[in-house]
Amino acid sequence: MKQELQLYQRLQKKYPRVTEEEWRLLDVMASVKHIKKGDAFLKYGKVARFSAFVISGSFKYTILDEDSQEKIIKFAFADDFLANCESYNKKAPSAVSIVALEDAVILRINIKKMQPLYNLHMNLLHVNLQLYQEISEQQSEHQYLLSLKSPLQRYRYLMERRPAIIQKISLTNIARYLYISREALSRARLSLLK
Amino acid sequence: MKQELQLYQRLQKKYPRVTEEEWRLLDVMASVKHIKKGDAFLKYGKVARFSAFVISGSFKYTILDEDSQEKIIKFAFADDFLANCESYNKKAPSAVSIVALEDAVILRINIKKMQPLYNLHMNLLHVNLQLYQEISEQQSEHQYLLSLKSPLQRYRYLMERRPAIIQKISLTNIARYLYISREALSRARLSLLK
């Protein structure tokens, strides 16, 4: 498949207002990168300069709590975007790290280069807006999940709302997303079988 | 003060790219509303149709967990915006309720009427984008707060990062924001004095 058509092929349904020509503009600025399992797309403390589109593989967004324990705030799969907008917008060191959970292929783009396009192509600005909406929705979901007290409730919620996560992600990482211990998750799963 | 100048006066610093004329366009569509303590700007189950700017007073955004206990996901004070974008964008019943914590005055606007303006005034679209960024940042902060295990850590974090909340909000509501019990918060505060 020609690289230049990737974005258009994959995103025309989700963002119908953007034309093939506009996707091509982005495609031209993007480059394919291979990221190995365990390697980072963005590291703690670095200022985000890139955004990316996940072609294959999966990623976790992690933060460190006060006891230096890793917590996961979000997952990303094929056809999702990778970005830490907060770090980029504020030019501030990232509190978030984005790490591949398996070998992955992404289409990476320098965010700075996209800015000039916005004035000429308002559609891209709208996509940006929609992107923020999706990010905010995911965060809301996580906030709600964390309002649930017991590991069992949290796990059940994830099963109902995000079965894809249950299927693709290791229990260790699911526990980190639920902000509970690995053992507590194991016991919650046990009590679901009874 | 003339109502028509409110937005411009209060927001020109925060959103400098928007002109006085553009604020006036919004001001014309907005109307002043008084909301009494305990009354809702948005109720659970309703589809959000309005956005608002807080002139005075304070608000809480609440959700209900599976045990029907109220949790607070966000506060809003003077000069903040009130909105549940998720409900409006998806035309879906709101899982969030927005309630006044004290008698308040707001400038309310029908979101639908704003859409046509975006095509003519890209600045307003940029403001919208910035708004989403701010919303997302607040959510990130809350996600981090909830990664902290002990009530003491959560309370200390709030003191450092959001002293305004500590000062203005009742302990009962702070506890609901920290996702801990009122009693646990009381004890955390006690242990800070030793």
Add this chain to the structure above:
DNA sequence: CGCGTTTTGTGATTGTAGTCACAACCGGAG
């Protein structure tokens, strides 16, 4: 001022999630 309502503090009790330690399991490489 005193009354009632709301908010906050504190004690006793209980449940349960975290932690540690270890065993079982699984998958890949040789």
Add this chain to the structure above:
DNA sequence: CTCCGGTTGTGACTACAATCACAAAACGCG
């Protein structure tokens, strides 16, 4: 097949947050 690293399950123990019940304090209001 065996060996190995990483992942998952399980038991025992402990700490501590939730809950309930009540007391104290603060606040509004007549």
